[in-house]
Amino acid sequence: MIKNKVYTGKTKDVFELDNGNFLLKFKDDCTGKDGVFDPGENSVGLTIDGVGDVNLRMSVYFFEKLKEAGIKTHYVSANLEDTTMEVLPATVFGKGLEVICRYKAVGSFLRRYSDYIEEGADLDAYVEMTFKNDEKGDPLVTKDGLVALGVMSEKQYDETKEMTQKITKIVADDLKEKGLVLYDIKFEFGFSGDEVILIDEIASGNMRVYKDGEYIDPMTLSKLFFA
Numbered sequence: 390m391i392k393n394k395v396y397t398g399k400t401k402d403v404f405e406l407d408n409g410n411f412l413l414k415f416k417d418d419c420t421g422k423d424g425v426f427d428p429g430e431n432s433v434g435l436t437i438d439g440v441g442d443v444n445l446r447m448s449v450y451f452f453e454k455l456k457e458a459g460i461k462t463h464y465v466s467a468n469l470e471d472t473t474m475e476v477l478p479a480t481v482f483g484k485g486l487e488v489i490c491r492y493k494a495v496g497s498f499l500r501r502y503s504d505y506i507e508e509g510a511d512l513d514a515y516v517e518m519t520f521k522n523d524e525k526g527d528p529l530v531t532k533d534g535l536v537a538l539g540v541m542s543e544k545q546y547d548e549t550k551e552m553t554q555k556i557t558k559i560v561a562d563d564l565k566e567k568g569l570v571l572y573d574i575k576f577e578f579g580f581s582g583d584e585v586i587l588i589d590e591i592a593s594g595n596m597r598v599y600k601d602g603e604y605i606d607p608m609t610l611s612k613l614f615f616a
Contacts (some may be wrong), residue, residue, distance in 0.1 A: 390407050391404045391405070391406060391407075391412060392404070392405045392406060392407050393405050394444070395411070396407065400415070400416055400441075400451070400594060401413045401416060401589075401590070402414040402416065403417055403449060403526055405419075406475065408444060408510060409603060410451050410465060410475050410476060410477055410480060411475070411477075411478060411518070412473050412474070412475055412476075413473060413474045413475075413476060413478050413590075414471075414473050415441035415442070415445045415472045415473070415474070416441050416442055417438055417439065417440050417441045417517060422592065423553060424530070424587075429559065435508070437554070439487070439608065440473050440593075440594060440607055440611075442469070443470055443588075443593060443607075443608065443611035443612075443615075444590060444592035444593060444594050444595075444607075445467060445469065445473075445474060445592070445612075446469065446611070446615065447591065447592045447593055447611060448464075448467075448474065448539075448546045448591050448592050448613060449464075449467045449469075449474070450507060450556075450588040451482075451559070451563075451591040452464035452610075454559060454563070454589065455556060455559065455587065456501065458555075458557060458559060460552060460556060460587065461581075461584055461585070461586040461587070462586055462588070463477045463478075463579070463581075463586055463587065464475040464476060464477075464589040465477060471515050472521060476588070477581060477586075478578060479579035479581045479586055479588050480579050480580055480581070481579045482519065482535075482540050482541050482545075482579065482580070483520065483521070483538070483540040483541075484529075484579065485520070485521030485522075485523070485576060485577070486518055486519070486521065486535075486541075486577065486578065487518065487519045487520075487521055487527065487575055487576070488516065488517075488518050488550075488575070488576045488577065488578060489516070489517050489518075489519070489573060489575050490512065490514055490515070490516050490553050490554060490556075490557040490572070490573065490574055490576070491510055491512045491514075491515040491516075491517070491569075491572070491573040492511070492557075492561065492571055492572055493509050493510065493511065493512060493573065494506045494507065494508060494510040494512055495508060495571035495572050495573065495597060496508065496513075496514075496572075498512075498517075498571060498573070509572075514554045514557060514558070516550050516553050516554065517529060518530055518535065518549075532546045544564070544603050545580065545585055547583045548589060549585050551577050552578070552585065552587065554576075554578065556587060556591070557571070557574055560574060560596070560607075561593065564598060565615075567613060567616075568600060569598050569605065569610070569612060569613065570597075570598065570599045570600065571596060571597075571598055571601050572597040572598065572599055573596065573597045574591075574595060574596040574597070575595045575596070576591070577589035592599075592607075593607035593608070593610040593611045593614070594607050598610050
Protein backbone atom coordinates (compact mmCIF):
# COMPACT_ATOMS: atom_id res chain seq x y z
CA MET A 390 0.00 0.00 0.00
CA ILE A 391 1.04 3.60 -0.65
CA LYS A 392 2.39 5.43 2.40
CA ASN A 393 2.97 8.91 1.01
CA LYS A 394 4.03 10.97 -1.98
CA VAL A 395 7.74 11.74 -1.85
CA TYR A 396 8.43 13.55 -5.13
CA THR A 397 6.61 15.40 -7.91
CA GLY A 398 8.56 15.13 -11.15
CA LYS A 399 8.19 16.56 -14.64
CA THR A 400 7.02 13.29 -16.19
CA LYS A 401 6.43 11.05 -13.14
CA ASP A 402 5.37 11.27 -9.50
CA VAL A 403 6.98 9.04 -6.85
CA PHE A 404 5.23 7.40 -3.90
CA GLU A 405 6.65 5.40 -0.99
CA LEU A 406 5.22 1.92 -0.44
CA ASP A 407 4.88 0.20 2.91
CA ASN A 408 7.07 -2.71 1.71
CA GLY A 409 10.07 -0.38 1.38
CA ASN A 410 9.87 -0.05 -2.40
CA PHE A 411 8.60 2.93 -4.40
CA LEU A 412 5.83 3.47 -6.93
CA LEU A 413 6.29 5.59 -10.07
CA LYS A 414 3.13 7.14 -11.51
CA PHE A 415 3.67 7.98 -15.20
CA LYS A 416 2.17 11.25 -16.47
CA ASP A 417 1.35 12.59 -19.93
CA ASP A 418 3.82 15.48 -19.69
CA CYS A 419 6.91 15.61 -21.93
CA THR A 420 10.07 17.68 -21.84
CA GLY A 421 10.47 20.21 -24.61
CA LYS A 422 10.29 23.87 -25.56
CA ASP A 423 7.61 25.98 -27.24
CA GLY A 424 5.36 22.96 -27.64
CA VAL A 425 8.02 20.86 -29.37
CA PHE A 426 9.27 17.65 -27.75
CA ASP A 427 12.98 17.50 -26.91
CA PRO A 428 14.39 14.85 -24.53
CA GLY A 429 17.37 17.13 -23.93
CA GLU A 430 15.27 19.97 -22.50
CA ASN A 431 14.98 20.46 -18.75
CA SER A 432 11.36 21.59 -18.47
CA VAL A 433 7.91 20.35 -19.44
CA GLY A 434 7.12 21.69 -22.90
CA LEU A 435 3.91 19.88 -23.81
CA THR A 436 1.33 17.31 -22.76
CA ILE A 437 0.46 14.38 -25.02
CA ASP A 438 -2.58 12.31 -24.09
CA GLY A 439 -1.62 8.68 -23.47
CA VAL A 440 2.13 9.18 -23.51
CA GLY A 441 2.42 8.06 -19.87
CA ASP A 442 0.78 4.74 -20.73
CA VAL A 443 3.00 4.02 -23.72
CA ASN A 444 6.12 5.16 -21.86
CA LEU A 445 5.34 2.65 -19.13
CA ARG A 446 4.69 -0.13 -21.62
CA MET A 447 7.94 0.51 -23.43
CA SER A 448 9.83 0.73 -20.14
CA VAL A 449 8.48 -2.63 -19.01
CA TYR A 450 9.44 -4.16 -22.37
CA PHE A 451 13.03 -2.97 -22.15
CA PHE A 452 13.47 -3.62 -18.42
CA GLU A 453 12.49 -7.23 -19.05
CA LYS A 454 15.06 -7.42 -21.89
CA LEU A 455 17.76 -5.98 -19.62
CA LYS A 456 16.87 -8.52 -16.95
CA GLU A 457 17.42 -11.29 -19.49
CA ALA A 458 20.78 -9.70 -20.38
CA GLY A 459 21.84 -9.66 -16.71
CA ILE A 460 21.85 -5.86 -16.41
CA LYS A 461 20.78 -4.51 -13.01
CA THR A 462 17.80 -2.14 -12.84
CA HIS A 463 15.35 -0.93 -10.21
CA TYR A 464 12.34 -2.52 -11.97
CA VAL A 465 10.13 -4.85 -9.91
CA SER A 466 6.70 -4.92 -11.58
CA ALA A 467 4.12 -2.74 -13.29
CA ASN A 468 0.37 -2.12 -13.27
CA LEU A 469 -0.57 -1.02 -16.77
CA GLU A 470 -4.15 -0.14 -15.76
CA ASP A 471 -2.94 2.39 -13.18
CA THR A 472 0.08 3.51 -15.26
CA THR A 473 2.38 2.70 -12.35
CA MET A 474 5.63 0.82 -11.86
CA GLU A 475 7.01 -0.58 -8.61
CA VAL A 476 10.75 -0.10 -8.21
CA LEU A 477 13.50 -0.91 -5.75
CA PRO A 478 14.89 1.89 -3.56
CA ALA A 479 18.07 3.46 -4.91
CA THR A 480 20.19 6.49 -4.11
CA VAL A 481 20.69 8.97 -6.93
CA PHE A 482 24.11 10.40 -7.69
CA GLY A 483 24.38 13.84 -6.14
CA LYS A 484 21.06 15.65 -6.51
CA GLY A 485 20.29 13.79 -9.73
CA LEU A 486 22.41 12.96 -12.76
CA GLU A 487 21.28 12.42 -16.35
CA VAL A 488 23.31 10.23 -18.69
CA ILE A 489 22.94 10.66 -22.44
CA CYS A 490 24.26 8.27 -25.06
CA ARG A 491 24.50 9.70 -28.57
CA TYR A 492 24.78 7.85 -31.88
CA LYS A 493 24.14 10.94 -34.02
CA ALA A 494 24.90 14.66 -33.68
CA VAL A 495 21.56 16.36 -33.02
CA GLY A 496 19.79 18.35 -30.30
CA SER A 497 21.77 20.06 -27.59
CA PHE A 498 24.99 18.33 -28.70
CA LEU A 499 24.72 19.91 -32.13
CA ARG A 500 23.84 23.31 -30.65
CA ARG A 501 27.00 23.24 -28.56
CA TYR A 502 29.41 21.84 -31.12
CA SER A 503 28.06 22.87 -34.54
CA ASP A 504 31.39 24.58 -35.33
CA TYR A 505 32.99 21.15 -35.36
CA ILE A 506 30.39 18.69 -36.61
CA GLU A 507 27.54 18.43 -39.10
CA GLU A 508 23.96 17.61 -38.16
CA GLY A 509 23.32 13.87 -38.15
CA ALA A 510 27.01 12.94 -38.18
CA ASP A 511 27.86 9.60 -36.59
CA LEU A 512 29.00 9.48 -32.97
CA ASP A 513 30.56 6.36 -31.47
CA ALA A 514 28.13 5.78 -28.56
CA TYR A 515 29.26 9.11 -27.09
CA VAL A 516 28.34 9.38 -23.40
CA GLU A 517 27.86 12.65 -21.56
CA MET A 518 26.50 13.43 -18.10
CA THR A 519 24.59 16.45 -16.84
CA PHE A 520 23.42 17.53 -13.41
CA LYS A 521 19.64 17.74 -13.07
CA ASN A 522 19.25 21.44 -12.32
CA ASP A 523 16.62 23.40 -14.24
CA GLU A 524 17.81 26.81 -13.06
CA LYS A 525 21.36 26.16 -14.31
CA GLY A 526 20.27 24.46 -17.53
CA ASP A 527 21.38 20.94 -16.58
CA PRO A 528 25.12 21.70 -16.73
CA LEU A 529 27.48 19.21 -18.32
CA VAL A 530 29.98 17.58 -15.96
CA THR A 531 33.11 15.56 -16.71
CA LYS A 532 34.38 12.40 -15.05
CA ASP A 533 37.06 14.41 -13.22
CA GLY A 534 34.40 16.88 -12.10
CA LEU A 535 32.15 14.16 -10.72
CA VAL A 536 35.04 12.63 -8.77
CA ALA A 537 36.29 16.01 -7.51
CA LEU A 538 32.78 16.94 -6.33
CA GLY A 539 32.33 13.62 -4.55
CA VAL A 540 29.30 12.71 -6.65
CA MET A 541 30.69 9.36 -7.79
CA SER A 542 33.92 7.43 -7.78
CA GLU A 543 36.00 6.69 -10.89
CA LYS A 544 34.81 3.08 -10.66
CA GLN A 545 31.16 4.14 -10.50
CA TYR A 546 31.66 6.45 -13.48
CA ASP A 547 33.28 3.70 -15.54
CA GLU A 548 30.50 1.25 -14.60
CA THR A 549 27.81 3.80 -15.46
CA LYS A 550 29.38 4.57 -18.84
CA GLU A 551 29.79 0.89 -19.70
CA MET A 552 26.20 0.10 -18.68
CA THR A 553 24.93 3.08 -20.66
CA GLN A 554 26.59 1.88 -23.84
CA LYS A 555 25.41 -1.72 -23.35
CA ILE A 556 21.81 -0.65 -22.69
CA THR A 557 21.81 1.77 -25.60
CA LYS A 558 22.97 -0.98 -27.95
CA ILE A 559 20.16 -3.25 -26.78
CA VAL A 560 17.61 -0.48 -27.39
CA ALA A 561 19.14 0.53 -30.74
CA ASP A 562 19.31 -3.05 -32.02
CA ASP A 563 15.67 -3.62 -31.08
CA LEU A 564 14.58 -0.42 -32.83
CA LYS A 565 16.67 -1.31 -35.90
CA GLU A 566 14.71 -4.55 -36.29
CA LYS A 567 11.61 -2.36 -36.63
CA GLY A 568 13.20 -0.11 -39.25
CA LEU A 569 13.88 2.66 -36.72
CA VAL A 570 17.18 4.46 -36.05
CA LEU A 571 18.15 5.63 -32.57
CA TYR A 572 19.95 8.99 -32.56
CA ASP A 573 20.26 9.49 -28.80
CA ILE A 574 18.74 8.40 -25.50
CA LYS A 575 18.69 9.68 -21.93
CA PHE A 576 19.02 7.53 -18.80
CA GLU A 577 19.26 7.94 -15.07
CA PHE A 578 21.33 5.77 -12.77
CA GLY A 579 21.60 5.34 -9.03
CA PHE A 580 23.23 2.95 -6.65
CA SER A 581 21.95 0.29 -4.30
CA GLY A 582 24.64 -0.77 -1.85
CA ASP A 583 27.78 -1.12 -3.95
CA GLU A 584 25.91 -1.70 -7.22
CA VAL A 585 25.21 0.87 -9.92
CA ILE A 586 21.71 0.27 -11.30
CA LEU A 587 19.54 1.78 -14.01
CA ILE A 588 16.60 3.76 -12.61
CA ASP A 589 13.77 5.90 -14.03
CA GLU A 590 12.44 4.67 -17.42
CA ILE A 591 13.34 3.60 -20.95
CA ALA A 592 10.69 5.13 -23.14
CA SER A 593 9.91 7.11 -26.29
CA GLY A 594 9.85 10.31 -24.26
CA ASN A 595 13.54 9.87 -23.42
CA MET A 596 14.89 9.04 -26.85
CA ARG A 597 15.24 10.63 -30.27
CA VAL A 598 14.41 8.21 -33.08
CA TYR A 599 14.24 8.59 -36.88
CA LYS A 600 12.70 6.56 -39.70
CA ASP A 601 13.81 7.09 -43.31
CA GLY A 602 15.60 10.24 -42.22
CA GLU A 603 12.53 11.76 -40.57
CA TYR A 604 12.15 12.41 -36.84
CA ILE A 605 9.46 10.31 -35.12
CA ASP A 606 7.50 11.98 -32.31
CA PRO A 607 7.01 9.98 -29.06
CA MET A 608 3.41 8.86 -29.67
CA THR A 609 4.07 7.85 -33.29
CA LEU A 610 7.21 6.03 -32.17
CA SER A 611 5.28 4.08 -29.57
CA LYS A 612 2.62 3.11 -32.14
CA LEU A 613 5.29 1.95 -34.58
CA PHE A 614 7.16 0.14 -31.82
CA PHE A 615 4.15 -1.87 -30.69
CA ALA A 616 2.61 -2.33 -34.16
